[in-house]
Amino acid sequence: MTNHPPKHPDIIFRPDLQSRGQRNAYRALTVAAWAIWLYLLAPLLSLLAWWLGADLFGRYMLDPAGRSYLITLTLYAVVIAAAALVIVGWSRYNQIRFTGRSRRKPSQRVTNEMISERFKVSMEDLRRIHASKVIVLELDDQGEITAVKQKVGARPDSPTPGAA
Numbered sequence: 163m164t165n166h167p168p169k170h171p172d173i174i175f176r177p178d179l180q181s182r183g184q185r186n187a188y189r190a191l192t193v194a195a196w197a198i199w200l201y202l203l204a205p206l207l208s209l210l211a212w213w214l215g216a217d218l219f220g221r222y223m224l225d226p227a228g229r230s231y232l233i234t235l236t237l238y239a240v241v242i243a244a245a246a247l248v249i250v251g252w253s254r255y256n257q258i259r260f261t262g263r264s265r266r267k268p269s270q271r272v273t274n275e276m277i278s279e280r281f282k283v284s285m286e287d288l289r290r291i292h293a294s295k296v297i298v299l300e301l302d303d304q305g306e307i308t309a310v311k312q313k314v315g316a317r318p319d320s321p322t323p324g325a326a
Contacts, residue, residue, distance in 0.1 A: 281307055 177185055278288050287310040291297055300309040 283307055283310065 177188075180188070274285065274288055277283070278285055283291070290312055291310060294312045296313040298311040298313060299307050300311070302308050
């Protein structure tokens, strides 16, 4: 008896096959799960906040006598909300503008003739380079290939003799 692998993986996530209501229900369920998770972590977060001095924040920043700090915090919240609105707006604009359009072009296929011409290597040397696991290239002062030597019997990870 042979065991055949299953046709599909155990979990198939294809939101494009779901109705809008199913997708919204899935999102609501995800938000609820995260809320429960954060609620369970609240005691740990409270302990961390107490250790970092959050009680001092309440005493000095939210003190009824010092309303200027509350105004500053409100201004910070407005600036953060405005920055978020600009970033989200710009992202949506680009999403609408470029959805379904691709300006990328495929790269030109590199042929053996192009490689031979570019590196000034004969086709015979290029065939040896492709066929060998280990080769030694000799270069001149300008970095041009002057000789191609095939190392017989050497492993690819072994050092070249005489190399320091």
